[in-house]
Amino acid sequence: MARQHRLDGWPLRRRHPHEARLHPRHAGGGPPRRPGQRPPDRRSGLRPALAAACARGTRRRSAATRHLERRRRLRFGRRRAGCHVQAQLRALRGPGVRGSEGGRSGVGQRVTPALLRSSGDRSATKRGRRRRCHLGVLAVTGALAACEQVEVLEDSFRDLTPYEAYQASLAAAGLGETALVRDWEAAGQRALTQPVTVTPPFEEEGYITPEEPSAVAYxxxxxxxRKLTFAVSLDSDDDTRLFIDLFRLPASGDNPPRPVFSSDSLSRTFSHEDPWRGGDYVLRVQPELLRGGSFRVTLGEDNVFAFPVEGHSAPSILSFFGAPRDGGRRRHHGVDIFARRGTPVLAVAAGRADRVRNTRIGGKVVWLRDRQRGASIYYAHLDSQHVSDGDLVEPGDTIGFVGNTGNARTTPPHLHFGIYRRGEGPLDPFPFLTAPRTQLAEQTADAALLGARVQPRNEGIRLRAGPGTREDVLGELDPDAPLRVVGAAGEWYRVRLPGGGDGYVAARLTEPVQQPAQEQAGPQQDRQDQDQEE
Structure with missing residues (x-):
């Protein structure tokens, strides 16, 4: 019968023959432990010596030894996370709080199995798990905040936007402290902090009075x-400069809005994309001093990537990201788009074809490297490939044809489509493939009243934050309060209150206010003045 040993306070058990040779007290005939020498770490047990022996290649660990190590790790919480979040957790714990690997709690107390047993419950481990979970959330939040701090630092070295350059030219001309310039700057800042909320697709006709410095923001x-597309046009005969600035709102209120686009050109449609993170943006439109007129703003959305199967759309996706595979042993890291065999598979972005292979699971596959966005696009189960390694492709180019090769031989023909990004791994492709709405609301509000004053028809009419009945209610309008119409979108007017601030009210619930001719202002009155001058 094999001899039993007691290992530094551990209960008596039967020792495996390999463990007797590899334990520090027995391996290599080492000297016995001196009085006062620290005993081996009780929680780690035989693991350091076994790892060292395996590294030297002297002996392989047996199945029994691995089983014992696994039980000890599970029993005393020695779980190792193979991701960067664990490093963030150790950094957030600081020197005073060490986890189970350090062997000390927040009060500097030795954490031993005996101490855990003496507590009489398992709430300590549960609290530890909750603390690690909370620290993980803090780590992710801290990473996002750090990303915004880096962007703020980068903005301090960027060039001036056309709007900022115009401000600097006014200050250089000695006009920076005049009341007119201060009002113009205050109007731009007020529009940035109090924008109206809209949802693409959106189109609005607006009017800015030249005599009163003002700006509009959405x-x-x-x-x-998704990516944002926007266009601004100005109905003016002179060379009026209209500043268009797009800001990204920070996740926390500590940082200011970050300018991501700026222009004073009205010649084309602009777009902006940040495909890996959604967010809120503010588009501000403001003319230069003492200029104004009628303008039109058009906002739209589009997908960052084109749809990968010709003649199909999101309803053809019948298997989604995260679905279990192989009896739950793995997850589906993509979506399956079903189509007839031989349907062309298209490149969703410009890039380079790579790793055109025939694999056991994916069958005939193609990887597409999108260098612009730092993404890798994965096409699998192709019936045949139409590109080779290193080929450069553009969006819409054919890279293969739909099939069911690989482990999809028993399923109908379909394309497995996946998106991978360094640092994040597989991403859910579904938000990248669903088509946004493109139908604009029909314009029914009378644009001839732009710049004129209206009033509510009766009491109880609500002012809303956006053009729609689902938008937030800002308050109820006073029936006798005159409202200046500064925009028309669909069946809604964007009105300016007497005390400042904009909101939307249904056009059918308003009526024009009779006012003296010298107070009338708007596009219709401007045309009448021009006719009289001629």
Whole structure:
């Protein structure tokens, strides 16, 4: 019968023959422990010596030894996380709080199995798990905040935007402290902090009075996987400069809005994308001093990536990201788009074809490297490939044809489509493939009243933050309060209150206010003045 040993306070058990040779007290005939020498770490047991022996290649660990190590790790919480979040957790704990690997709690007390047993319950381990979970959330939040701090630092070294350059030219001309310039700057800042909320697709006709410094701003939410398109046109005969600035709102209120686009050109449609994170943006439109007129703003959304199967759309996706595979042993890291065999598979972005292979699971596969966005696009189960390694492709180019090769031989033909990004791993492709709405609301509000004053028809009419009945209610309007119409979108008027601030009211619930001719202002009155001058 094999001899039993007691290992530094551990209960008696039967020792495996390999352990007797590899234990520090027995391996290599080492000297016995001197009086006062620290005993081996009780929680780690035989692991350091076994790891060292395996590294030297002297002996392989047996199945029994691995089983014992696994039981000890599970029993005393020695779990190792193979991701960067664990490093963030250790950094957040600081020197005073060490986890189970350090062997000390927050009060500098030795954590031993005996101490855990003497507590009489398992609440300590549960609290530890909750603390690690909370620290993980803090680590992710801290990473996002650190990303914004880096962007703020980068902004301090960027060039001036056209809007900021115009401000600097006014200050250089000695006009920076005049009341007119201060009012113009205050109007731009007020529009940035108090924008109206709209949802693409959106189109509005607006009017800015030249005599009164003013600006308009729209708050837009862009989800992940989408890009914003916008165009601004000005109905003016002279060379009026109209400043268009797009700001990204920070996740926390500590940082200011970050400018991501700025222009004073009205010649084309602009777009902005941040495909890996959604967010809220503010688009501000403001003319230069003592200029104004009628303008039109058009906002839209589009997908960052094109749809990968010709003639199909999101309803053809019948298997989604995260679905269990192989009896739950793995997860589906993509979506399956079903189509007829031989349907062309298209490149969703410009890039380079790479790793055109025939694998056991994916069958005939193609990887597409999108260098612009730092993404890798994965196409699998192709019936045949139409590109080779290193080929450069553009969006819409054919890279293969739909099939069911690989482990999809028993399923109908479909394309497995996946998106991978360094640092994040597989991403859910569905938000990148769903088509946004493109139909604009029909314009029914009378644009001839732009610049004129209206009033509510009766009491109880609500002022809303955006053009829609689902938008937030800002308050109820006073029936006798005159409202200046500064925009028309669909069946809604954007009105300016007497005390400042903009909101939307249904056009059918308002009526014009009779006012003296010298107070009338708007596009219609401007045309009449021009006719009289001629």
């Amino acid at each position: 708050r837009i939410h862009i989800p992940r996987g």
